[in-house]
Amino acid sequence: xxxxxxxxxxxxxxxxxLLENNGSAALIDAPGNNDxxxxxxxxNNLKLEKILLTHGHVDHIEGLADIAEKTGAAVYxxxxxxxxxxxxxxxxxxxxxxxxxxxxxxxxxxxxxxxxIDLNGLDIKVMETPGHTSGSVMYIAEDAIFSGDxxxxxxxxxxxxxxxxxxxxxxxxxxxxxxKWELDNYTVYSGHTAPTKxxxxxxxxxxxxxxxxxxxxxx
Numbered sequence: 001x002x003x004x005x006x007x008x009x010x011x012x013x014x015x016x017x018l019l020e021n022n023g024s025a026a027l028i029d030a031p032g033n034n035d036x037x038x039x040x041x042x043x044n045n046l047k048l049e050k051i052l053l054t055h056g057h058v059d060h061i062e063g064l065a066d067i068a069e070k071t072g073a074a075v076y077x078x079x080x081x082x083x084x085x086x087x088x089x090x091x092x093x094x095x096x097x098x099x100x101x102x103x104x105x106x107x108x109x110x111x112x113x114x115x116x117i118d119l120n121g122l123d124i125k126v127m128e129t130p131g132h133t134s135g136s137v138m139y140i141a142e143d144a145i146f147s148g149d150x151x152x153x154x155x156x157x158x159x160x161x162x163x164x165x166x167x168x169x170x171x172x173x174x175x176x177x178x179x180k181w182e183l184d185n186y187t188v189y190s191g192h193t194a195p196t197k198x199x200x201x202x203x204x205x206x207x208x209x210x211x212x213x214x215x216x217x218x219x
Contacts, residue, residue, distance in 0.1 A: 002020040005195075006040075014060060033063065078111050
């Protein structure tokens, strides 16, 4: 398994990744830096098989329609966030005063808790982590966690925008902290910050945030 990271892109500094295994690649989110992604695929002799969306906000799907069309890659997203692919209100384009994202109306593959996605022999596991959006997920492959806007280095994604829910985010953080991880440590690759160690976030960030918020008080 190899991970190719791209520099932060666009107004919100979105970070996406290519996950490579045996010549096949999966793109984690599609912020719009398609020329860079296509160049990386070409220079590494990779075929883009899958586009794995952590959620459906504008900064994570801006380039989706074009890159899916160019590569023929299958698009994976949680069903709760699927409507955002064609709706400038729910994907927050309108919320931020941005031009509408090119709609993706092609077929998608639903992802749900515990699903295993095969990338040419590499297992990629899905963990549902609602809070930033109702359909936010993380993708886990070997010792890497692609957390989207659920968990950042030292922080978490916003929950004060449409479809955000702080109570659900706190439950998701509890779920992450209490999960029985198979390895001693994982690296978290988020949608907007530098990579971080899962142990650091579980031991410091999550307890700090849980001290500030109680989801029982928010229900």
